[in-house]
């Protein structure tokens with residue numbers, strides 16, 4: 001079954017072709033980061049309009065790269081949420097229009113399920129069940145995953161997401177969006193132990209996270225250094241390292257707890273922050289101690305992309321799930337309300 005995957009939930013237009021027998025055939029991504037840079041954040045209306053401009057050309061591009069035509073497509077998967085409603089509507093409209101014209105099934109996919117399943121596109125995919133750490137720009141969650149659509153939320157951030165904290169820290173340090181990779185690069189030059197930042201909510205039981213206090217702590221540290229006239233390149237690097245280490249430590253502590261609590265040996269890490277090298281290394285070291293394994297996607301499939309949507313959609317389309325005539329666009333959508341593979345969807 002050849003599936004066209006479409007991702008337009010935020011500021012990235014992602015398209016991919018996934019074949020259930022032959023795997024990923026092609027994928028393409030256009031990032032709007034530069035367009036939004038002048039505004040200091042994503043401008044929803046500009047995002048929607050740019051998806052309109054880029055989506056069909058990218059579809060043609062992935063078909064050409066795979067040596068296929070529209071007539072070869074057996075189904076279309078698009079991101080139906082969570083995300084910016086206007087941006088989601090662009091992907092949903094194109095998916096439904098193409099699906100109607102070609103007479104093939106169409107399915108709205110959950111963006112975080114896409115992230116969660118992205119490691120399945122790699123050579124050594126994790127088997128079910130596993131614990132998943134979803135760490136992205138909008139989410140920080142620990143989920144017990146027994147199968148596709150069988151999700152039990154173990155814990156989540158009560159305020160900011162980890163990626164959001166990286167982005168805000170970047171801003172404080174004068175770095176551009178997306179902040180994660182830039183903070184991480186700056187941290188390379190940091191001197192370990194110069195600062196020690198708090199590990200929020202690790203001193204009490206439970207699997208929830210909180211990153212807004214850490215953000216304030218970072219701001220206070222930056223402001224203090226500034227007032228002392230000490231905020232040079234070295235101190236900025238020291239702060240970046242202290243921040244990154246605190247986030248990584250916190251995530252690792254909670255992941256270890258989740259593995260111990262569930263008795264699970266496999267940990268999947270997905271979402272933009274899972275591209276972070278320090279996080280990967282620290283999780284691997286932890287998993288070795290527990291005699292477990294850590295799984296993640298290649299860096300380009302950690303952040304938003306069409307391949308993860310094509311893959312997730314393919315699994316559900318193969319199981320017979322599909323949209324009705326209505327375009328589905330759900331800005332807020334808890335992942336644990338998704339049905340398992342064998343059950344029909346109500347949208």
Ligand code: ATP
Nearest residue numbers: 136137138139163178179180181272273276303304
């Ligand atoms: P969501 O998926 O929750 O809707 P999103 O789609 O905006 O949010 P992603 O595209 O998954 O998020 O990831 C983007 C986030 O990942 C940004 O916050 C970015 O700073 C962060 N990120 C990307 N690479 C790294 C990295 N190497 N280290 C830390 N953070 C990173």
Ligand code: MG
Nearest residue numbers: 010011012304
């Ligand atoms: Mg993004």
Ligand code: FE
Nearest residue numbers: 115136303304
């Ligand atoms: Fe995302």
